[in-house]
Amino acid sequence: MKKHIVIPIFVPHKGCPFDCIFCNQKIISGQIHESSEEEIRSTIESHLETSGDAYVEIGFYGGSFTGISLSEQEWYLKIGYSYIKDGKVKQIRLSTRPDYINPTILDLLERYGVKTIELGVQSLDYDVLKCTNRGHGIEEVLNAAMMIKDRGFSLGIQTMIGLPGDTRAKAVATAKKVVELSPNIVRIYPTLVIKNTFLQKLYYDGRYQPLTIEEAVDISAELLDIYEKHRINVIRIGLQPTDNISESGEIVAGPFHPAFRQLVESRLALTRMRQYIIDYGLDKLSDIVIECNPKLVSNIIGQKRMNIHTLKNEFNFKNIRIMEKLNVEKFLIMAT
Template sequence: MKTHAIIPIFIPHLGCPNDCVFCNQKVITARMSPLGKDDVKDIIERYLPTLSNRGIKIVEVAFYGGSFTGIPIKQQQEYLSVAKWYKDQGLIQKIHLSTRPDYINDEILTNLKQYDTDIIELGVQSFDEEVLRLSNRGHNRESVFRASKMIKDYGFELGLQLMIGLPGDTFEKSIESALETVKINPSIARIYPTIIIQNTELANMHQRGEYAPLTLDEAIKTSKEMYRILKNSGINVIRIGLKSTDIINENGQVIGNTYHPAFRQLVEAEIAKEDLEKQLQEIINSSQNLNKVHQNSTQTNTQNNTQSDTHIKYLPVICFYSNETSLSYMIGNKKSNKLYFEKKYPHFHFTFNVDPSLNNQTYRANIKY
């Protein structure tokens, strides 16, 4: 059951001084009316009735889409005062915002503290100086370390957002960014593959042949390894890949095959496949089990003109287990893992089962004869 809900409030990039190559927010902002206090209130009022009586324990008002702390301080206070009122009434539990590393200082953090802000996410994207420069981020890696330390020192919950596949990026650089993130030790993190959106400099670079996006397989591989690093260090990776609503908010048409609507499931499924295959290999490499597999395989192969159901009856059964939440990851997007194991290991029959005692993203395999 879902116990955490977000009320997203999209703030145009009024405060962002930069033109990152992957972003078209300056174009969008020029077409949008500024958000006022009443607009923020209306958004919250629309969401709250949909969240009642659903067992939700934590509701966050989250200001997304821009460098929140870059907008004029008075405007920040107007937005935050609305969110704080709902928090003071117990109608929401947290206030959440995102911004740039170079838009953090004592004045800004003192103001956010005044309005009882809880979570500050930094759009870091990369810790590699060349990637930051080629992406026209306008800040360096040192500003990330400085801002992260200040946010934690003030007692806020810190989040870091990373992007893979930016200009100049490599698999090794992305892994290094994950390792640098571990050193900072934020509470939460996000991993986003770079999406090419129309009306961006990145789209122009792609058209000129100066930029090639990651393939889907490359993006899955990189995200998977980064996710393992972050998760194993106790960092909660709250998102992998963009939602369709993120694309809508960017108001951009995606170019090429750089977006997949179920990207996190693809990454999680690949992790489940690797974890289960490792256990399966341990089962196969056990001499006792291996002998039984050979015996059963021989018996099956001697059956002439055997129907498929009869064939399965003689195969050793590999039972894979996950909890209910992780079942779709274990089976894979469009049953990709099920098909993978059945094709690669034809001398086994595979079942995918629920074990409620297992933690999320934890998998178990055993064999039955």
């Protein structure tokens, strides 16, 4: 399988007039000034130098791309499209708000080689959207998703957990509603308290309590399970660590972990193994063998062998042996 590369171009936050309480795109994206065409081309070409025969996309991130003027959108798109015409890049992707999608905008995006549109949905619960000052409702999300799919674009949905007003039940309900939208890709982000946001003020005032790592991992694992069962590709879980996004950077509070996705995948593996043991009556055994695909070994074992320790404690197993098997898709558990 070919390597897949997305070259990120960060567009200043001016495309979004709203101030969602959790948002500080300058910190999240690390982008403060508006890049010149020369700087954008330099970024693209430096990535292309090491891309080899990879499938390469250009991604416009960092704000609400379709919220900037049509002329500015076209300025960025023309730069990206020139690399598509030269055969160096396959397509363009971008992220935006649901209320900044309409037929005119989609015409423009289609003309310049955009194939994937990711919507920052965050939640499909009315109260959560209101509490976070999103500036749009659920109907805008449904309409935007339908327009994007009807026009043949790939649809991405970005959601957050642990926002003000959110609960585990609301997060699960949102995931189930997202499934109904039939997205091609999904991202799950636990809410972090970032410096210079209104959420920081709420946190310092004692009016907001972020999720713990344990809570965020457990909820994210349940959401990942929902999406995987519907064959929806979850391309990211948790913010990518950067100089700014780190425990010593601009994060005030919240469930940040540099390997957050691995924690979530390990938790889901534990949940599935636990259920497998119960369903197949293996809980009375003293020794078991877990056969698994080599790619899943670290998730099966868990960080610091936590999954193995948990299964031993819960079911009183004396020995658990791990065997790597290429012909096993995920895992099988049996007696020794």
